[in-house]
Amino acid sequence: MNPNQKNGWLCPSCGTKSMSIDINKNEKNAKVKCSLCNIDLKINTNNYSETIDIYGDFIDLYHENIEKKNLTITDLQKGFLEF
Numbered sequence: 001m002n003p004n005q006k007n008g009w010l011c012p013s014c015g016t017k018s019m020s021i022d023i024n025k026n027e028k029n030a031k032v033k034c035s036l037c038n039i040d041l042k043i044n045t046n047n048y049s050e051t052i053d054i055y056g057d058f059i060d061l062y063h064e065n066i067e068k069k070n071l072t073i074t075d076l077q078k079g080f081l082e083f
């Protein structure tokens with residue numbers, strides 16, 4: 001897998017490779033979006049340059065908040081974005 005690829009990341013919610021990761025280096029954030037389910041998040045990226053790093057952080061965030069704390073994507077969009 002290309003660590004810089006924008007599309008085709010495995011979505012932890014719907015289990016398909018429908019996620020895209022769009023890095024905005026100027027704003028130091030990235031948009032993580034699934035074209036099949038309701039995941040659509042902006043996360044802080046510090047100085048990451050590769051999408052695979054963002055993807056790893058997103059997966060951690062997903063497991064930590066959605067699976068363990070039973071939050072929803074909507075909660076995350078409201079600002080529960082701490083890693």
Ligand SMILES: [Zn+2]
Pocket residue numbers: 011012013014015016018034035036037038039
């Ligand atoms: Zn999905």
